[in-house]
Amino acid sequence: MRAYFLLIILLFPQVLMANELADLQSTNFFLKSELKLAKSTKLYMYIDLPGKVILFKAGGVAVKQLPIDDSHVVGTFVAPMLRTLSGKKAEKQPKRPEVKITTEAEILSAPLPAPGVDTLDALEIDDMPEIYQLVLDDGLSLVVTAPPTGDLKTKVTRYWRDAVQAVQDRYHSLLLKMRGETEIPRIVLSLSGPDARQFYWSFDEGMTCLIKN
Amino acid sequence: MIFAKAESPRSARNRRSLPGGRRVWPYVLIALAIVVLVAGGTFWLLRDGHRFPAITSQSIRAFLHLPSAVISPSSQEVAAEKAGSSRNKKASGKTVSQKKKTAVQTKVAEVQVSSNLESLRADNDEMTRELQAMVPTGLFVVINTAANRVILRNGDKVEAEMIASCGSGNVLEDPKGGRRWTFDTPRGVFTVKTKVADPVWIKPDWAFIEEGEPIPRNRADRAEPGMMGDFAIGIGDGYYLHGTLYSRLLGRNVSHGCVRLGDADIDRLYHALNKGDRVYIF
Numbered sequence: 001m002r003a004y005f006l007l008i009i010l011l012f013p014q015v016l017m018a019n020e021l022a023d024l025q026s027t028n029f030f031l032k033s034e035l036k037l038a039k040s041t042k043l044y045m046y047i048d049l050p051g052k053v054i055l056f057k058a059g060g061v062a063v064k065q066l067p068i069d070d071s072h073v074v075g076t077f078v079a080p081m082l083r084t085l086s087g088k089k090a091e092k093q094p095k096r097p098e099v100k101i102t103t104e105a106e107i108l109s110a111p112l113p114a115p116g117v118d119t120l121d122a123l124e125i126d127d128m129p130e131i132y133q134l135v136l137d138d139g140l141s142l143v144v145t146a147p148p149t150g151d152l153k154t155k156v157t158r159y160w161r162d163a164v165q166a167v168q169d170r171y172h173s174l175l176l177k178m179r180g181e182t183e184i185p186r187i188v189l190s191l192s193g194p195d196a197r198q199f200y201w202s203f204d205e206g207m208t209c210l211i212k213n
Numbered sequence: 214m215i216f217a218k219a220e221s222p223r224s225a226r227n228r229r230s231l232p233g234g235r236r237v238w239p240y241v242l243i244a245l246a247i248v249v250l251v252a253g254g255t256f257w258l259l260r261d262g263h264r265f266p267a268i269t270s271q272s273i274r275a276f277l278h279l280p281s282a283v284i285s286p287s288s289q290e291v292a293a294e295k296a297g298s299s300r301n302k303k304a305s306g307k308t309v310s311q312k313k314k315t316a317v318q319t320k321v322a323e324v325q326v327s328s329n330l331e332s333l334r335a336d337n338d339e340m341t342r343e344l345q346a347m348v349p350t351g352l353f354v355v356i357n358t359a360a361n362r363v364i365l366r367n368g369d370k371v372e373a374e375m376i377a378s379c380g381s382g383n384v385l386e387d388p389k390g391g392r393r394w395t396f397d398t399p400r401g402v403f404t405v406k407t408k409v410a411d412p413v414w415i416k417p418d419w420a421f422i423e424e425g426e427p428i429p430r431n432r433a434d435r436a437e438p439g440m441m442g443d444f445a446i447g448i449g450d451g452y453y454l455h456g457t458l459y460s461r462l463l464g465r466n467v468s469h470g471c472v473r474l475g476d477a478d479i480d481r482l483y484h485a486l487n488k489g490d491r492v493y494i495f
Contacts, residue, residue: 025333028336035343038344042402043401056495064495097381097383120465122467197359198360
C-alpha cells in the first residue's frame with residue numbers, strides 16, 4: 001500500500017501541489033473572513049462542521065464553544081461564504097413579555113404571590129426552543145435539533161414526528177426535482193438540549209456566521 | 214428401448230406452485246416490479262447528483278478558486294481535448310512542436326502554482342499572527358447573558374465566576390410618545406470606559422414610564438443614589454456592570470440591560486479591571 005502511495009507521489013507531484021494549494025486557499029478564505037469579522041465589535045458564529053463545534057466569537061476571541069453531536073448537509077453544495085441570519089422559525093417562538101405600567105401604589109396593594117410561584121416576567125433561556133430553523137440571507141437554513149427528553153409518550157411522539165418530517169422532506173425534494181427546481185440546501189445540526197437553547201439565545205438576527213464545511 | 218417417463222400434469226403444476234397450491238408467477242412479477250422500481254428510482258435519483266453535490270471539475274474549481282492548470286479535467290473536457298488532438302494530428306506534422314509547447318505551458322503552470330503556494334503560506338501566517346494578537350493577554354471579562362454568569366479571565370485561566378442579572382428581554386411601550394424599549398443586554402466586544410465609586414443613577418425616561426410617573430424636566434429630579442450599589446463599570450451607550458439592591462434576583466434575567474452583580478463581586482471587578490480592558494458579552 002505504502003509503495004503505491006510513494007509511486008503516486010513520485011509520478012504525480014502536481015496532485016500533491018494541487019491539494020496543498022486547495023488547503024491553503026481554503027484556510028486563506030477563512031482567515032480573511034475571520035479577520036474581517038474580528039475587526040468589528042459584533043458577536044459572530046463560527047460553525048466548524050468537520051471539527052464538530054460551534055464557536056461564539058467576538059474580536060477574534062472564542063467566548064463559548066458548543067459541541068455538535070451530529071451534522072449533515074441536505075441538498076446542493078454549501079459554498080464557503082459569510083452569511084447573515086435573516087430569520088428564526090420555531091413551532092413555539094419565544095415571546096418578549098410586555099412591561100405592564102404599574103404605579104408604586106398598585107404594586108404595594110397587589111396581593112403577595114403564593115410561595116414557590118414564579119411571577120417573574122422575563123425572557124429566559126428555558127423559554128428558548130430546542131428544535132428550530134435558522135434562515136440565512138442566501139436561503140441556506142440551519143436546522144437545529146436536540147434529542148427528545150421527558151416521558152416515554154413525549155419521546156415516542158417526537159420520534160414519530162421526526163420520521164414524518166423526514167418522509168415529507170424526501171417527497172418535497174423529489175417534487176422539486178420533478179419540477180426542475182433547485183432544492184434550497186440546509187444543514188442539520190444535532191446539539192444537546194441546553195446547547196440548542198443557548199445557540200438560539202445568542203445567535204440573533206443580523207449576526208454573521210462562517211460555516212466551515 | 215428407453216422411454217422418457219412422461220411427466221404428469223400434476224407434477225408440472227407442482228413445480229410452478231408454492232405449497233398450498235398457490236401460483237408462483239404473481240410473486241415473481243411483484244419481486245421483479247420491486248427490483249425495477251428500486252433500481253430505476255435509484256438511477257433517477259443519482260443521475261444528476263440528487264442528495265449529493267454535483268461534483269464536477271467546474272464546481273471544485275469554483276469552490277477552491279483554483280487556476281484551471283491544477284485541476285484534472287472532467288470527462289467532457291478530456292473528450293474535447295481528444296477530439297482536438299485528433300484534428301491536429303490529421304491537420305499537419307506539428308504534433309512535436311505542440312507537445313513541446315504543452316510541456317512548457319505545464320512547467321509555467323507548475324512555477325505559478327509553487328509561487329502561489331509560497332505567497333499563500335506567507336499570507337496565512339501573517340493573518341494567523343494578526344488574529345492571535347487580538348486575544349487579550351491580561352484580564353478580561355466574559356458575560357453569558359443566558360446563564361447570568363460573569364467570568365473574569367486572565368488569558369485561558371478563569372480567575373473568578375460570578376452570578377449576575379442580565380437583561381430581561383421585556384418590551385416597554387410609551388403610551389403617550391409611541392417610543393419603544395427592549396431591555397436586552399447588548400452582545401459583542403466592549404471596553405471598560407468609566408469606573409465610578411458610589412454611583413448615582415440618573416433615571417432615564419423609561420424608568421418613569423414603567424412606574425406610571427411623569428417625566429421630570431430637570432436632571433436633579435432624576436438622580437437616585439444607592440440604586441447601583443457601591444461601584445459601577447461603564448462599557449458605553451449607557452450600559453454598566455454595577456451592584457444591586459435586589460441581590461435575591463441574581464441569577465435571573467431581570468435588569469433593563471445593565472449587568473447587576475453582588476456587592477463582593479462588583480468590588481472585585483472594580484479593583485481588578487482598568488480602563489480599556491475588554492468585556493465580551495454573548
